[in-house]
Amino acid sequence: MQEKLLYKKYGNRRLYDTAQSSYVNLDDITRAIREGRQVQVVDAKTKEDVTSFILTQIILEESRKRNFLLPLPLLHLIIQYGENILNEFFQKYLEQILKNYLSYRTMTDSQFKKWLDRDIDYSAINPFKPFFDIFPIPPDSPEKRDGKTEKA
Numbered sequence: 440m441q442e443k444l445l446y447k448k449y450g451n452r453r454l455y456d457t458a459q460s461s462y463v464n465l466d467d468i469t470r471a472i473r474e475g476r477q478v479q480v481v482d483a484k485t486k487e488d489v490t491s492f493i494l495t496q497i498i499l500e501e502s503r504k505r506n507f508l509l510p511l512p513l514l515h516l517i518i519q520y521g522e523n524i525l526n527e528f529f530q531k532y533l534e535q536i537l538k539n540y541l542s543y544r545t546m547t548d549s550q551f552k553k554w555l556d557r558d559i560d561y562s563a564i565n566p567f568k569p570f571f572d573i574f575p576i577p578p579d580s581p582e583k584r585d586g587k588t589e590k591a
Contacts, residue, residue, distance in 0.1 A: 444468075444476050447483040448493065454480065465497050472497075 446468065447455040456463045468478055472494075480493045502508030509517075517525060 441476055444471055444478045446478060446480045446493075448480050448489055449483045454493075455483070465493070465500055468493065469497050469501070 445457045446463065447457060449455065454463050454465070454468065455461070456467070468480075471478060478490065478494075479488065480490045481487065482489050498508070508514075
């Protein structure tokens with residue numbers, strides 16, 4: 440397992456990558472996380488862990504770029520019921536839901552790739568055939584005669 444990347448946050452809002460010995464910005468931290476790395480950000484002066492604050496800031500910046508994060512009714516509920524409901528929701532449910540979704544998506548993508556890697560002529564497969572099989576063609580219908588449909 441990869442080691443956590445350690446960043447220091449200075450009072451002037453600058454972020455310092457202790458492994459690379461260089462200053463970074465939020466985009467650099469975002470890139471590291473998207474590469475699958477775990478990060479930890481500590482305040483350089485107080486040594487307080489501010490990772491949650493920085494990650495929240497990244498999410499807000501990303502949403503600002505897209506002008507959308509969460510639906511307005513949900514944002515109103517969050518403000519109305521405060522942090523108690525949020526803590527419970529995020530700690531107990533949301534994290535597990537996202538993990539399950541990502542696991543399922545990975546499994547599905549893998550299975551779909553296996554199907555595509557097989558040497559099968561998919562053009563011969565009619566995806567609607569099973570659906571239409573539930574509607575039997577009457578014996579006296581035009582489709583039964585020579586496999587052709589007569590025009591009225």
